[in-house]
Structures are given as C-alpha cells and as structure tokens.
Amino acid sequence: MPYQAPRGTADILPDDINRWQHVEHVFGALAASYGYREIRTPIFEDRDLFIRTSGETSDIVTKEMYEFVDKGGRNLALRPEGTASVMRAVIEHGLCPQGVIQRLFYFVSFFRYNRPGRGRLRQAHQAGIELIGATGVQADAEVIEIAATAAKSLGVADLVTTINSIGRSEARAKYREVILSHVESWLRDQTTEAQDKARKNPLGLLDSKDEDAKKALVGVPSILEFLEDESKARFDKLQQLLTDAGVSYIVDPMVVRGLDYYTETVFEGVSPSLEGLSIFGGGRYDNLIKAIGGSATPSVGFGMGIERILLAMEANGLQVSAYKPDVFAIAATPDAETTVLRLAREFRGAGLKVTTDPDVRSLKSQLRQADRSGAEYALIVGSDELSKGTVQIRSLATSDQTEVQIEQALREVTSSKVGA
RNA sequence: GCGGAUGUAGCUCAGGGGUUAGAGCGCCUGACUGUGGCUCAGGAGGUCGUGGGUUCAAGACCCAUCAUCCGCCCCA
Numbered sequence A: 001m002p003y004q005a006p007r008g009t010a011d012i013l014p015d016d017i018n019r020w021q022h023v024e025h026v027f028g029a030l031a032a033s034y035g036y037r038e039i040r041t042p043i044f045e046d047r048d049l050f051i052r053t054s055g056e057t058s059d060i061v062t063k064e065m066y067e068f069v070d071k072g073g074r075n076l077a078l079r080p081e082g083t084a085s086v087m088r089a090v091i092e093h094g095l096c097p098q099g100v101i102q103r104l105f106y107f108v109s110f111f112r113y114n115r116p117g118r119g120r121l122r123q124a125h126q127a128g129i130e131l132i133g134a135t136g137v138q139a140d141a142e143v144i145e146i147a148a149t150a151a152k153s154l155g156v157a158d159l160v161t162t163i164n165s166i167g168r169s170e171a172r173a174k175y176r177e178v179i180l181s182h183v184e185s186w187l188r189d190q191t192t193e194a195q196d197k198a199r200k201n202p203l204g205l206l207d208s209k210d211e212d213a214k215k216a217l218v219g220v221p222s223i224l225e226f227l228e229d230e231s232k233a234r235f236d237k238l239q240q241l242l243t244d245a246g247v248s249y250i251v252d253p254m255v256v257r258g259l260d261y262y263t264e265t266v267f268e269g270v271s272p273s274l275e276g277l278s279i280f281g282g283g284r285y286d287n288l289i290k291a292i293g294g295s296a297t298p299s300v301g302f303g304m305g306i307e308r309i310l311l312a313m314e315a316n317g318l319q320v321s322a323y324k325p326d327v328f329a330i331a332a333t334p335d336a337e338t339t340v341l342r343l344a345r346e347f348r349g350a351g352l353k354v355t356t357d358p359d360v361r362s363l364k365s366q367l368r369q370a371d372r373s374g375a376e377y378a379l380i381v382g383s384d385e386l387s388k389g390t391v392q393i394r395s396l397a398t399s400d401q402t403e404v405q406i407e408q409a410l411r412e413v414t415s416s417k418v419g420a
Numbered sequence B: 001g002c003g004g005a006u007g008u009a010g011c012u013c014a015g016g017g018g019u020u021a022g023a024g025c026g027c028c029u030g031a032c033u034g035u036g037g038c039u040c041a042g043g044a045g046g047u048c049g050u051g052g053g054u055u056c057a058a059g060a061c062c063c064a065u066c067a068u069c070c071g072c073c074c075c076a
Helices: A014-033 A047-054 A059-063 A083-092 A137-153 A169-182 A184-188 A192-200 A202-206 A211-217 A229-244 A306-315 A334-349 A363-373 A383-388 A406-419
Strands: A044-046 A067-069 A075-078 A102-111 A123-132 A160-165 A263-270 A278-284 A299-305 A327-331 A354-356 A377-381 A390-395 A401-405
Touching (some): A014 A102, A014 A123, A014 A137, A044 A047, A044 A083, A047 A075, A047 A083, A083 A102, A083 A299, A123 A137, A137 A160, A137 A229, A137 A263, A137 A299, A160 A229, A169 A184, A169 A202, A169 A211, A184 A192, A263 A299, A278 A306, A299 A306, A327 A363, A334 A406, A377 A383, A377 A406, A401 A406
Parallel strands (some): A327 A354, A327 A377
Antiparallel strands (some): A044 A075, A067 A075, A102 A123, A123 A299, A160 A263, A263 A278, A278 A299, A377 A390, A390 A401
16 A cells, blocks of 8 residues: 555545534534534644643643644644634634623644544544633533533433533642642652653643552542632532533543643533543633733633544444435436436436436446445436437336336426425 | 554455465446346456565564554543
C-alpha cells in the first residue's frame, strides 16, 4: 500500500457518512431549537491563543499541539479544541458586547498529538455549543440539558451525566493545598516528572486512574467543602434546575476536567460502554475571554466527541439507515440509452434519486446492480418499449412489473411511492 | 512518551523454512437469445505492510521501520 491515512486520522467512508450526517443534523436542530446559531472558524490559529486558553502547563500545550511556522514566519497551531477559536472570533467581531447574550454552536475537527486508540484520534471531531454573556446558573443548566439531550437522542441510552463545582480560583487554591498535603507521603516516592505534574495541577490527581494514586487519595475531603457560600448556592440551584428539566445526573466531586480555564460548574457525560472515555465535557469559563484580551465576559459551553458518540451509538445498537436510490434506470438494449438518460433526468427533476449503469452492461447485470443498490424500482426500456413508447416499472422487492406509457411513468412511480 | 498483541486477495482469515501462496464471503462472466436475489460452472484479483539481514531456499526466522488494535498517560 503506497500511502495510508496518517497515524491517528481516519477516512469517513460512504457507508459511514449517514451516521455522521445524522449526528450533525440532530445536534444542529437541537441547538437551533434553543436559539443557537452555527459558527465556523479556521482550522489553525496563532499558537499563542491556545497557550493562553488551555494553560501553559497543560498536556495539550506542552506535548500535544500540532505547531508550525508558515512562510511568513508566523507561529501557528492546528486547533486542539473548539472553544478558543470561537472565543477569539467572538472578540474579534464584537459578537458579544456588554449585556448581550450570544448562543453559538459548531462542528470542528481538532488535533492532538497523542497516542491513538479506541475513541482517541489525532484528528477528531467535536460538536459543541457556547453560551456567552450570561452569568446566571440557568445558563449552566441549559447547556448541560442540551448536552444530555443530544447524547440521549443520538441513541446513547446508557448515558451518565456527572456534575461538579470547582468554585472560584480562591477556593481552588485552598483545595489544591489540601490535596497536596494529603498525598505528600505518597508523592515522595513518585518520579520527579509525576511530582512536577502533581504540583502544577493537583486537581488532575483526582481524575487519575492509577490505583496507587487512587489509594493515596482515599479520605481526601471533597472540593465541595471548600466552596464559598455563593458557589455552594449556585451548585444547589443548578441541581434544582436539572431536576426540574428532567435531566438525570450524579454529583461527582472527583470530576475536574483537564483545561485550566474552567470555573464553578464542570460536567461530563460518559457511557458504561465506553470505559474511560468521556462523550462530552464542559463547564463554565468566566475568565477565558478576558485572558485572551476581551472584556470580562462570562461563558459556559461543552464539546461532544463525535467519534465517541458514534461508538456509544453503536454499543447501544442504534442504526442509521443507509443511502438508497429510489430508482435504477436500465437500458435493456443499447439503442435505449438516450431515452433512459432523459427519463432519469425527468425523475430527478421531480426529486427522486435515480442511478444508472454508465457502462450499459447486460440487462441481467444492470438488474443485479439495481438490486444491490437497494433501489425500490427498476425502470427498464429496450427496443420493444422504444417502439411502443412504453417503459417497464419493476418493483425490486416484489418483482411486480407493469408496462406503462412513458409519459405516465413518473406519475405511476410517485403515486405508488406515496401509496406505499 | 511507555507496555502488550497484530499486519497474507476488496473483507474475514488459514498457511509457522522446501515446487507455481489458499479458503469463505464479495466482484465479473456464463448456464438463462430481454429480467435481480437462489443454485451450479468458470474467471479476475496478491510487490505476503516496508527496508535490510540469516539461509542452497524466507510469507514463515532475526533486526529495523511504518501502521492498526488493547492498556497507561491525556482528553473529546
């Protein structure tokens, strides 16, 4: 094989495309029903933008970004997530001036140089929404509701939504110290790299799947105990709103998310069928816009991994119907070719999906192709029909075949389709 | 970045040093002079992932490399 798709990338083949379109359609329609509008941003940005948003010390920035210098000497990077670009666009185009609430959704490819595996790619796809300009907790609830509803209506029946609050930065700073002192003796036996990492981001330890780390964390108090009163009240109201909305959730104080920019509410969606992978993840990030040079604007949003949704859909047994033409138009003899092509065009003009055999092979072969294509009807014209001005309409499911005047063919097919 | 498994036909896989590399499915043609699916017969399709090495002889053994899958890390 001379060339293969680069490591960690995947082609989306015609047999799979219906599933992708289904996801995009369902997600887009849902977001639109809440008043969100789509935004599309470039696939690469100033490298610095992502450093500002994801955090200098985050894994994404330190080892997972696709970076390059263009011929003009600009330091650029393929986007490693969706939010930063959207926020940059919001600032650049003044989409969210003081007092305005802006609702946006997007579908993007994003790029991370990591080790590919099940549900983990180097180029992956994400659907997401951003609710910008709203401070109130109702916004958090709306966003979580959309995430959970999207996943459920896409067939993730076993979705588990977990929520947590990581409070304001003051509360987090206090809590970080608590964690570090709790695991101090364990940390001493770790590699310097692990120690470094733990010191830079103690909250990250909570997410760890390492058994020893988990053991060391036993008995660590919950971050919820360190929240300020306002944060606590906010988190209580969030739960109230979600319950009212009929969104089932569990509170998990261990959910912290990896990006530096989150404040207060964080959440994620997982499926038991996709162990260790989150389907969606998001939260509130009130400091993000300010951090990249905009005026302080509160925001909340999430990203949902499309590949992961598809895996979970599959695990939950959801099928999406494949493309099938309505009609396969056949020239039984070569002299009928132009008539068949004209007929096909007429049918297409009426909104039907019509395919032909460009090689005009034998009738038998064309019928075989028609059968395989999944078409509902075969239209057959040969020299006999040509001289009579007729066409054979054959149902491929029942083998019923009727001969009608060629001008009647379209009406015949559309009426029986409606009737069926 | 670390550990493990795997790369042979379009797909799923057999072959584990010895002529010309196989099966099932799929594809094409025919039996059926103008009628698909079922059956039968025939046919096309392979630089055995790639590059080195060992050997009289390598798809097989060794080394490297690339890729895929499963864990870890990280996350969507």
